[in-house]
Amino acid sequence: xxxxxxxxxxxxxxxxxxxxxxxxxxxxxxxxxxxxxxxxxxxxxxxxxxxxxxxxxxxxxxxxxxxxxxxxxxxxxxxxxxxxxxxxxxxxxxxxxxxxxxxxxxxxxxxxxxxxxxxxxxxxxxxxxxxxxxxxxxxxxxxxxxxxxxxxxxxxxxx
Amino acid sequence: xxxxxxxxxxxxxxxxxxxxxxxxxxxxxxxxxxxxxxxxxxxxxxxxxxxxxxxxxxxxxxxxxxxxxxxxxxxxxxxxxxxxxxxxxxxxxxxxxxxxxxxxxxxxxxxxxxxxxxxxxxxxxxxxxxxxxxx
Numbered sequence: 233x234x235x236x237x238x239x240x241x242x243x244x245x246x247x248x249x250x251x252x253x254x255x256x257x258x259x260x261x262x263x264x265x266x267x268x269x270x271x272x273x274x275x276x277x278x279x280x281x282x283x284x285x286x287x288x289x290x291x292x293x294x295x296x297x298x299x300x301x302x303x304x305x306x307x308x309x310x311x312x313x314x315x316x317x318x319x320x321x322x323x324x325x326x327x328x329x330x331x332x333x334x335x336x337x338x339x340x341x342x343x344x345x346x347x348x349x350x351x352x353x354x355x356x357x358x359x360x361x362x363x364x365x366x367x368x369x370x371x372x373x374x375x376x377x378x379x380x381x382x383x384x385x386x387x388x389x390x391x
Numbered sequence: 392x393x394x395x396x397x398x399x400x401x402x403x404x405x406x407x408x409x410x411x412x413x414x415x416x417x418x419x420x421x422x423x424x425x426x427x428x429x430x431x432x433x434x435x436x437x438x439x440x441x442x443x444x445x446x447x448x449x450x451x452x453x454x455x456x457x458x459x460x461x462x463x464x465x466x467x468x469x470x471x472x473x474x475x476x477x478x479x480x481x482x483x484x485x486x487x488x489x490x491x492x493x494x495x496x497x498x499x500x501x502x503x504x505x506x507x508x509x510x511x512x513x514x515x516x517x518x519x520x521x522x523x524x525x526x
Contacts, residue, residue, distance in 0.1 A: 267421060270417050270421065271417070271418070271421050273414075273417075274418050274450065275414075275450060275453035275454075275457070276408050276414070276453070276454070276457065277453065277457055277460070278457060278460065278461055280466050284466065284467060287456060287469050288449055288453045288456065291449060291452075292421065292422060295422070296423075302424075318476075319448050319476050320475065320476075321473065321474070322452060322473065322476075323473040323474075324472050324473075325470065325471045326467070326469055326470060326471065329467040
């Protein structure tokens with residue numbers, strides 16, 4: 233994953249305060265039966281009882297329903313044109329299996345932004361986003377997705 | 392199967408998977424992912440990333456999940472899955488997904504999971520927690 237977005241240059245402490253706790257717009261998603269079928273085949277998954285979704289859909293559904301595009305999400309951290317953005321750590325928690333043809337609501341926020349300085353890698357910002365997925369009809373929390381995004385700061389880094 | 396039947400150190404049957412371009416293209420649509428490295432070899436080459444497409448991280452994380460799901464017989468019993476991406480999987484790469492039991496508490500089993508290239512290069516590490524009892 234890469235993002236080429238407007239140059240930031242914002243001092244890190246200010247950036248951290250602005251981004252941490254930022255509530256995402258959120259939204260809803262619904263996985264159609266044919267998307268379930270095609271995605272399971274692409275994942276080379278064994279048979280899964282209909283209409284249950286493979287748990288990778290916790291990540292995919294969260295991203296679909298968070299109310300922002302990936303570029304818009306990354307833009308919160310103001311990556312500069314020379315910065316690169318990568319997936320760091322991913323965690324999904326399955327409380328109730330997600331199902332196709334069911335409406336889900338997604339609510340989420342940026343829960344942390346930290347900075348590391350490496351001798352070889354330079355300045356690295358780590359942004360953690362947590363997304364909660366609930367069944368729309370009942371409000372029951374079904375799954376949680378947490379992702380860290382690694383933003384390697386290049387020429388415009390300020391610490 | 393109950394937790395008491397599962398010794399720590401149990402190695403699950405591995406799964407070998409070949410990353411194919413068709414699956415990457417399906418996932419580009421599923422994810423609304425416009426990054427051409429998953430569907431346009433010319434773009435991948437122009438970006439200096441070689442002449443083969445690059446698998447989505449979401450597909451890479453599915454393979455060790457499949458190993459765990461095959462072992463417990465029901466994908467709904469996966470409680471959590473955590474992973475870190477260490478390298479890229481390219482079109483036509485053969486990868487090996489593995490899982491090993493590291494902890495057993497009652498019917499809750501924790502496993503270390505990994506994804507490697509056939510030559511042993513590590514591409515993903517992580518852990519999974521499954522509940523043997525819940526359906």
